[in-house]
Amino acid sequence: MVEEVWVGTWRPHRPRGPIMALYSSPGPKYLIPPTTGFVKHTPTKLRAPAYSFRGAPLLLAENCSPGPRYSVNPKILRTGKDLGPAYSILGRYHTKTTLTPGPGDYFPEKSTKYVFDSAPSHSISARTRTFRVDSTPGPAAYALPMVMGPHTVGKTSQPSFSIKGRSKLGSFSDDLHKTPGPAAYRQTDVQLTKLKAPQYTMAARVVPPGDKTLKPGPGAHSPEKVTLTRPCAPVVTFGIKHSDYMTPLVVDVE
DSSP: OOOOOOSTTOOOOOOSSOOGGGSOOOOTTOOOOOSSSSTTOOTTSOOOOOOOOOOOOOHHHHOOOOOSOOOOOTTEETTEEOOOOOOOOOOOOOOOOOOOOOGGGOOGGGGHHHHSOOOOOOOOOOOOTHHHHOOOOOGGGOOOOOSSSSOOSSSOOOOOOOOOOOOSTTSTTOOSSOOOOGGGSOOOOGGGTSOOOOOOOOOOOOOOOOOOSOOOOGGGOOGGGOOSSSSSOOOOOOOOSSOTTSOOOOOOOO
16 A cells, blocks of 8 residues: 655644635625715714716706807998999890791792683582472372372271281180190100110320320430530641642553
């Protein structure tokens, strides 16, 4: 075992009495009230009367006079304005222009018959309006009285008889019982009382299920623009067929 080293005769032991350092205290929290001043004076001492100094009154704020803020025109006197003659340039007055006829509005060549003597001339004018207003009846407006029948005028007519139509009331064809006829009944469907024949209907065209999205066609692809798998797109150039610096092969044929 390791030997414990202690200085002197002191050894760790339980204290004989309470030690203030072992207990928590509020510390210097409480202050002694001051003996000077008026606010928070100690109640154990006499407090002398206190006086306060009031600030200067706000005379400037209460004064409502505008002061030397008016700039009076020096040319205005008590008798009016003291000005010399002044002239101003006004705009042009808008005058009303009347439309007068020009030289092209006159026809002097038509004034010959009014200036010089001319022979009498006659013109054919249109029909006057007096004929249109004339409401005299023509020959077709009169109708000759009838000479036949019972409505003759100025002549004696013979007795006339009329043939009356047959009355349906009280005749042999009068239906007193109001019984319905054969056409008043509806025709009963034969399939209700007998075996029903097979029936067929025409349904709409059935579309098979599938992907209906629009797919790109061959023209939507541009393989010549693909540069993901190769450094660049294929490039085609046009060059000369032979070199200008190469001697052509000449074969002598005898």
